[in-house]
Amino acid sequence: MDSVNDVATKAAQVSEAGQKHLYPPPADLAAAAHVKSLDEYKAMYRQSIDDPETFFGNMARQFHWEKPFDSVGPVYNFDLSKGPIKIDWFQGGKTNICYNALDRHVAAGHGDDVAILWEGNSPDEQASHTYHDVLDAVKKFANVLKSKGVRKGDTVTLYMPMVVELAVACLACARIGAIHSVVFGGFSPEAIRGRMADAQSKVVVTCDAVMRGAKPVQLKTQVDAALELGKDDFTVESVVVFRRLAGECPMVDGRDTWWHDEMATVTADCECEWVESEHPLFMLYTSGSTGKPKGIVHSTAGYMLGSWATFKYVFDYKPGEVYWCTADIGWITGHSYIVYGPLLERATTVMFEGVPTYPDAGRCWAICEKHAVNQFYTAPTAVRALMKAGDDFVTKHDRSSLRILGSVGEPINPEAWRWYYSVVGEERCPIVDTYWQTETGSFMITPLPGATPLKPGSATLPFFGVQPVVLDDKGVELEGEASGFLAIKKPWPSASRSCYGDHARFESVYYSMFKGYYVAGDGCRRDADGYYWITGRVDDVINVSGHRMGTAEVESALVLHPACSEAAVVGMPHEIKGAGIYCYVVLKDGQVASDELAAGLKAIVRKEIGPIATPDAIQFSEGLPKTRSGKIMRRILRKLAENPAIDMAELGDISTLADPGIVALLKDGAMKLA
Numbered sequence: 001m002d003s004v005n006d007v008a009t010k011a012a013q014v015s016e017a018g019q020k021h022l023y024p025p026p027a028d029l030a031a032a033a034h035v036k037s038l039d040e041y042k043a044m045y046r047q048s049i050d051d052p053e054t055f056f057g058n059m060a061r062q063f064h065w066e067k068p069f070d071s072v073g074p075v076y077n078f079d080l081s082k083g084p085i086k087i088d089w090f091q092g093g094k095t096n097i098c099y100n101a102l103d104r105h106v107a108a109g110h111g112d113d114v115a116i117l118w119e120g121n122s123p124d125e126q127a128s129h130t131y132h133d134v135l136d137a138v139k140k141f142a143n144v145l146k147s148k149g150v151r152k153g154d155t156v157t158l159y160m161p162m163v164v165e166l167a168v169a170c171l172a173c174a175r176i177g178a179i180h181s182v183v184f185g186g187f188s189p190e191a192i193r194g195r196m197a198d199a200q201s202k203v204v205v206t207c208d209a210v211m212r213g214a215k216p217v218q219l220k221t222q223v224d225a226a227l228e229l230g231k232d233d234f235t236v237e238s239v240v241v242f243r244r245l246a247g248e249c250p251m252v253d254g255r256d257t258w259w260h261d262e263m264a265t266v267t268a269d270c271e272c273e274w275v276e277s278e279h280p281l282f283m284l285y286t287s288g289s290t291g292k293p294k295g296i297v298h299s300t301a302g303y304m305l306g307s308w309a310t311f312k313y314v315f316d317y318k319p320g321e322v323y324w325c326t327a328d329i330g331w332i333t334g335h336s337y338i339v340y341g342p343l344l345e346r347a348t349t350v351m352f353e354g355v356p357t358y359p360d361a362g363r364c365w366a367i368c369e370k371h372a373v374n375q376f377y378t379a380p381t382a383v384r385a386l387m388k389a390g391d392d393f394v395t396k397h398d399r400s401s402l403r404i405l406g407s408v409g410e411p412i413n414p415e416a417w418r419w420y421y422s423v424v425g426e427e428r429c430p431i432v433d434t435y436w437q438t439e440t441g442s443f444m445i446t447p448l449p450g451a452t453p454l455k456p457g458s459a460t461l462p463f464f465g466v467q468p469v470v471l472d473d474k475g476v477e478l479e480g481e482a483s484g485f486l487a488i489k490k491p492w493p494s495a496s497r498s499c500y501g502d503h504a505r506f507e508s509v510y511y512s513m514f515k516g517y518y519v520a521g522d523g524c525r526r527d528a529d530g531y532y533w534i535t536g537r538v539d540d541v542i543n544v545s546g547h548r549m550g551t552a553e554v555e556s557a558l559v560l561h562p563a564c565s566e567a568a569v570v571g572m573p574h575e576i577k578g579a580g581i582y583c584y585v586v587l588k589d590g591q592v593a594s595d596e597l598a599a600g601l602k603a604i605v606r607k608e609i610g611p612i613a614t615p616d617a618i619q620f621s622e623g624l625p626k627t628r629s630g631k632i633m634r635r636i637l638r639k640l641a642e643n644p645a646i647d648m649a650e651l652g653d654i655s656t657l658a659d660p661g662i663v664a665l666l667k668d669g670a671m672k673l674a
Ligand code: WT7
Pocket: 286, 332, 333, 407, 408, 409, 410, 411, 412, 433, 434, 435, 436, 437, 438, 439, 459, 520, 521, 522, 534, 536, 537, 543, 546, 547, 548
């Protein structure tokens, strides 16, 4: 865990670079925006905190409630010394998020509006799906799930690429009260196995294979391998396979069936299951500092309110506009800002199957031009990669439809910010830098494009209902300008409610560090204007291309290699990914370091977790810097990975190490690698 001093140093570097300019909202955009000024934002924010009953109650009443809620709440406990952590919004209500995302719009006469604009991997494949179409498919697939025995509260694992059927499957689960667990299509069989053993789903929905750029990616064979690996831990009764490519696909008799065959046997009549406000909607696995990935559980009503409100206000979405988020539905960004948020607002949401560099680095801007995209939302890592490809790829496409640009996943560096702002957005589009997490379900700290003056690199101010605080090492709230740990004081509607099957873990990871607070795991600085500057993770989590990677997970994979005795993993600066994965590996006696061995170690990490966890650097070393009690001093490893030329004096106190001599050896090795 970093100390407050480490956070302060980082914060000073981050904000100094970004604070020179203030970018006020463009006047014409502000005049037509849902929230038109900073004063209006402040008044709304005040009400959201002082009177959530009115503020969120009024927002929530636009939805259909089969049984209206008795009160908004929140009824909650954030203090472990007073009992279990509990968060409860919209008490007594019954609703269904699928109904609100689809049926409600169709019933109001908007069935012919486009819900999903699907853009294939190949630029000449596209499809447009109306709300009516999606609802029809969802009802049918809900019937398929029912025919497989899926009932309210059961879990369903979805391992799929970016095909419309993935959104359909999510909504079909929600329709019948089943809990979806989407596993990102890039995870390895071993990673799928772990998530399935935890979720115990009897039904898996997958796809034969998909093209990503010029490369075919097999999905069904990965699922088969995962089921084989996990056959002693769980039983899968049905695998439904969507056919995307025409190639061979192994099918197991009695277990595996084709999506299109199943859909042909069911009707498009399927009533919604009305569920309690707090009924779990989905879980999504995410990495932390220790142990296996946790299944973060989200609720129905609170999540519905949160994903909808943030989508509408932060992207300032107006009827008829076309919105595009480049994320994959395998991550929380895709759940909240491709599927649920946009559909709840009756938006047209673009779903892209391919990669930003295929057939060339202009693909994103070609799609913006083709579909006249108004809001474009991506991650800093993509911005940096596209920036490197050169301005021509951008400027040859018409981007005049763009109104708002978004960023998510990590702090956006000022250089990337300015390129995004001036080249992509022609200095016309505000950039909403949205800070949030898998656990928060929706945006926590974010500008509103018509209201908030921007500072490049700052996520700016809290969204409605969010009360951030900056804590010192002892958990004391700091006032005014301050650096420290980012924590949240009261529940916001879309807060995660638990870890699947392990509430104690949920409590210990998020609520035990400082009594009475949700602790985000990020450091931050609040400046004199009350703006928040996120400085990055303060725990043993690396943010690789905006995706969270637990160092412990990578270490566990490395030590599975027969030659590896011990491993320690830290983040290193990476031009495109933001952070790369740097591994210190101690070999077993008799093993000799070599390039082949390094390649083998990288391969085992890919096999255990997936290509996204591939190490960027492997440094063989004779030992690790350990204290006399055997604890690895990661601070030293992090500093060396960051800057191998660092002065020994800057490494801090190393006198408590069992063998201080190891540090010079590590530094030597790091210099050779760099
Ligand atoms: C972690 C959450 C939430 C969707 C994407 C990642 C970092 C996320 C920002 C931002 C600075 C950010 C934090 C956070 N992060 N957005 N705008 N500015 N940092 O979701 O995998 O749950 O990761 O991503 O470190 O804790 P996730």
